[in-house]
Amino acid sequence: RDLHSFPTRRSSDLAWQRRWLTGDALQHQAAYWKAALAGAPALLELPTDRPRPACQDHRGSTIDFMLDAELAGDLRALSRRHGTTLFATVLAGWAALLSRLSGQHDLVIGIPSANRGRLEIEDLIGFFVNSLAIRLDLSASISVAGLLEQVKLRTLDAQHHQDIPFEQVVDQLG
Numbered sequence: 001r002d003l004h005s006f007p008t009r010r011s012s013d014l015a016w017q018r019r020w021l022t023g024d025a026l027q028h029q030a031a032y033w034k035a036a037l038a039g040a041p042a043l044l045e046l047p048t049d050r051p052r053p054a055c056q057d058h059r060g061s062t063i064d065f066m067l068d069a070e071l072a073g074d075l076r077a078l079s080r081r082h083g084t085t086l087f088a089t090v091l092a093g094w095a096a097l098l099s100r101l102s103g104q105h106d107l108v109i110g111i112p113s114a115n116r117g118r119l120e121i122e123d124l125i126g127f128f129v130n131s132l133a134i135r136l137d138l139s140a141s142i143s144v145a146g147l148l149e150q151v152k153l154r155t156l157d158a159q160h161h162q163d164i165p166f167e168q169v170v171d172q173l174g
Helices: 011-020 024-037 069-082 086-102 144-160 166-173
Strands: 106-113 130-137
Touching (some): 024 166, 069 086, 069 144, 086 144, 106 144, 130 144, 130 166
Antiparallel strands (some): 106 130
């Protein structure tokens, strides 16, 4: 296809999106996020070799690593046994690691969402990515199966309420 044959955002598309995010749908989604994140910890207290700076610069870094084929296969098998996706299984593992390192049992982990859940926007060109806050309870009594189920359900709930931009969620929660 040539560049001109791809759909683009028209003013009617933007008007539809504005109407969608100002009506009952916005109120419903905002109510979900307020309930899901009420009383959530403000930050994760990870052990560091230096004190947290007074003024954060939010510069991050990455660490590249590879899972060997055997471990990847084992993770896929675990996912199948518990009816989760590989993403949910790895997210559960990440949550368990963060909980153990921080000593916190109430965690909020941000995940990306393509935010293309409506048929009307599937063919549009543009950047629709949104962040979803997944809140997890890793109390001492939770089993692996329980954590996997919790991650699956909370991720599905968050995706069902993904239309409200994360910035609006943050604004509404103060």
